[in-house]
Amino acid sequence: ALMLSRYESEFLELGRIGVGEFGAVYRCVKRLDGCMYAIKRLRRPLAGSANEQLALKEVYAHAVLGHHPHVVRYYSAWAEDDHMIIQNEYCDGGSLHDVLTEKEEQGEFFQEPELRDLLLQVSMGLKYIHALGLVHLDIKPSNIFISHRPSSSAGGAGDSEEEDDGHTSSGVVYKVGDLGHVTSISSPQVEEGDSRFLACEVLREDYTHLPKADIFALSLTVLLAAGAPPLPQNGDEWHRLRQAHLPSLPHELTSALRNLLQTMMDPDPAVRPSASALCRHPVLRRERAG
Numbered sequence: 048a049l050m051l052s053r054y055e056s057e058f059l060e061l062g063r064i065g066v067g068e069f070g071a072v073y074r075c076v077k078r079l080d081g082c083m084y085a086i087k088r089l090r091r092p093l094a095g096s097a098n099e100q101l102a103l104k105e106v107y108a109h110a111v112l113g114h115h116p117h118v119v120r121y122y123s124a125w126a127e128d129d130h131m132i133i134q135n136e137y138c139d140g141g142s143l144h145d146v147l148t149e150k151e152e153q154g155e156f157f158q159e160p161e162l163r164d165l166l167l168q169v170s171m172g173l174k175y176i177h178a179l180g181l182v183h184l185d186i187k188p189s190n191i192f193i194s195h196r197p198s199s200s201a202g203g204a205g206d207s208e209e210e211d212d213g214h215t216s217s218g219v220v221y222k223v224g225d226l227g228h229v230t231s232i233s234s235p236q237v238e239e240g241d242s243r244f245l246a247c248e249v250l251r252e253d254y255t256h257l258p259k260a261d262i263f264a265l266s267l268t269v270l271l272a273a274g275a276p277p278l279p280q281n282g283d284e285w286h287r288l289r290q291a292h293l294p295s296l297p298h299e300l301t302s303a304l305r306n307l308l309q310t311m312m313d314p315d316p317a318v319r320p321s322a323s324a325l326c327r328h329p330v331l332r333r334e335r336a337g
């Protein structure tokens with residue numbers, strides 16, 4: 048078209064970093080500020096269709112969620128050329144799913160300190176989302192993105208919040224992304240997420256403890272990082288996992304962490320700790336050095 052689209056005029060597309068039925072995600076540089084962004088372009092859903100509702104819910108959620116070190120940041124969204132476009136923070140470390148796939152190929156998995164760091168950081172993101180009256184409903188490794196904190200040698204003044212919360216020796220920052228299933232706790236319109244991470248009560252359409260469904264999905268996410276075998280999508284194994292039977296792990300966890308993960312996947316959502324309780328949990332607290 049003679050008139051360049053906003054996407055083409057404002058951004059230089061460097062490469063495609065994801066593709067699915069939803070559309071595609073590109074790594075782009077914004078010409079004006081020279082910064083990198085992750086931009087999802089999807090064919091504009093039919094006006095009034097369920098897909099349009101989903102696409103709009105994602106943008107509404109990002110708009111409400113503002114800024115948090117452990118939630119992928121939203122910059123803008125617009126519609127053009129029969130496409131909907133959302134411009135988000137680019138996380139340079141890939142998704143947790145990418146990292147787990149790479150580690151698995153080398154027969155490696157997360158050790159206990161890394162598991163606690165992952166659990167604490169995502170709990171902080173969930174605490175923020177839940178405090179704003181929202182639930183994610185699709186927590187899983189491919190929706191957790193990784194940013195590598197600028198190395199201290201870069202001298203960049205780190206974001207104070209991140210510094211406060213980033214006592215980990217590793218410069219790895221986990222961020223909750225893909226808000227396509229986000230809904231309100233009080234008046235939920237539940238679009239079920241990935242069945243492998245779905246809590247039993249949500250399948251039964253019991254929405255009285257929705258934040259605890261995110262906690263359930265987070266426990267399975269951490270178990271995968273600990274080396275658990277791929278999760279079942281349905282069937283007897285699916286139900287066994289929802290009777291709080293921890294999957295077999297290649298490497299024994301301390302009883303403290305194992306018990307915490309066990310309560311997070313309890314069949315009774317009321318038993319599972321809240322994200323806020325997890326952030327205060329002694330197993331996850333980081334003792335200040337010295």
Ligand SMILES: Cn1cc(CCO)c2c3c(c(-c4ccccc4Cl)cc21)C(=O)NC3=O
Nearest residue numbers: 064065072085087135136137138140141225
């Ligand atoms: C497939 N894929 C790969 C990446 C890069 C990870 O290093 C990625 C990102 C996002 C998203 C994304 C997810 C859902 C909605 C919108 C976006 Cl831009 C998807 C991404 C996003 O919001 N930020 C990303 O970095």
